[in-house]
Amino acid sequence: MALTLVLHCTHCRDERDFQQPPCVDGHGLDCPEVACVECGSAVMVSWSEVVHEAEGSVDLATAV
Known part of the structure; x- marks a missing residue:
């Protein structure tokens, strides 16, 4: 499953x-x-600001 x-x-x-x-690019x-x-x-x-969840879905508005 894709992130x-x-x-x-x-x-x-x-949204x-x-x-x-x-x-x-090989990343x-x-x-x-x-x-x-x-x-x-x-x-x-910026992946340093992304919170990974088990389901693979992140809502950045509520992840902070």
Whole structure:
């Protein structure tokens, strides 16, 4: 299962699920790029601020 984050998508203008696409730069699971599953807009994330949950889904608004 792919890692899923709930983030605000500036293109969709709402909260959306973001997932890691396959990393072509060789970062593997540490790849900082995630993409909106609705529109495909990509963003970079700082993994030091992400809290991993057992289900693989994180809502960054409530994770702090």
